[in-house]
Every structure is written in structure tokens, then in C-alpha cells.
Amino acid sequence: MDLSYPLGRFSGETLTPQNRGKVLLDIIELPGRLRDAVEGLSDAQLDTPYRPDGWTVRQVVHHLADAHIHSYNRTRYALTMNEPTILGFEETDWANLEDARTGPVEPSLLMLDGLHCRWGDLLESLTDADWDRRFIHAVRGPIPLTAHVPIYAWHGRHHTAHITELRKRKGWG
Numbered sequence: 001m002d003l004s005y006p007l008g009r010f011s012g013e014t015l016t017p018q019n020r021g022k023v024l025l026d027i028i029e030l031p032g033r034l035r036d037a038v039e040g041l042s043d044a045q046l047d048t049p050y051r052p053d054g055w056t057v058r059q060v061v062h063h064l065a066d067a068h069i070h071s072y073n074r075t076r077y078a079l080t081m082n083e084p085t086i087l088g089f090e091e092t093d094w095a096n097l098e099d100a101r102t103g104p105v106e107p108s109l110l111m112l113d114g115l116h117c118r119w120g121d122l123l124e125s126l127t128d129a130d131w132d133r134r135f136i137h138a139v140r141g142p143i144p145l146t147a148h149v150p151i152y153a154w155h156g157r158h159h160t161a162h163i164t165e166l167r168k169r170k171g172w173g
Contacts, residue, residue, distance in 0.1 A: 066095075
């Protein structure tokens, strides 16, 4: 198994009427799946990298909160502005900030609870025309919501799998 991509790389899937329910369910259910993945882990376990030279479990949890806040905001910008240019962020630099390296995971789990509740409600309210709205990514160019949201549905599953696969390998039950 590739420890960097336990679920494989993102397939490039875009949102369609046929897969919309599954994609939205992945967004809505992430906080619970992530809570289950870190349930009962000690500080030493939270400070264990999920792979050699990888982030710790703690950094992964904080990264998910950071990245998904960005994604939620990008969604809102796309819905309220005409093709806004959005800022990227240096995720590795953010993961190496003190709060992400050493802070308790509960605040990020709480952030994800509220964020994904709101994001799920927003996404469920979108019309077909809304899904075609897009933003301009400074590096990747124009990205419609039909391409953006599935990436983050996968992203949540991907990083949760880093934690669950580490637990299996370490026998952490």
C-alpha cells in the first residue's frame, strides 16, 4: 500500500446528478468519521507520523480544518462573486505552525463539526446553475464547483484513511 495515498490518488471525478448524493454525504459525514478515527488516541499516538517523513496525526486533523475552511470559503466566493480569484495557502507551512504541531485536536474537530454542517446545508441548497459557478485559482486557473467539491469529499476520506491505516498498522484498535 502507498502510505501517501491509501485510497489512491484523486480520480478527477466531477460532480454529476448521479454522484451528487454520495459526494455530499462524504462532505457531511467527514467530522464523524474523523472523530471515530482519532477516538481514544493518546498524545503520543497523536504525535506519530502516519508515514515516514509525513505529518503527525495531530497535524493531519488540523490540516483538515485549515483546508476545509478554505474550501468552504472558496465555495461561498464562487456563489457570491463573478469568478473571484482566490488565494492558495502553503499547507506544509501551516501544518508546521505551533498550533498545528502541538495543539489539542478537539478545537479543530469542533470547527469541522460546524463547518461541515453549514457546508452541507449550503451544498444541498444549490441549483444546477449554482454548481456551474466557478472561481479562479491562482495556479490551477478556473475551477467550477462541480470539480472543486468532489476534490474535498475525497480529501476528507484520504486524510482520514491516513489515520485509520496507521491505527491498523500499529495495532491501536
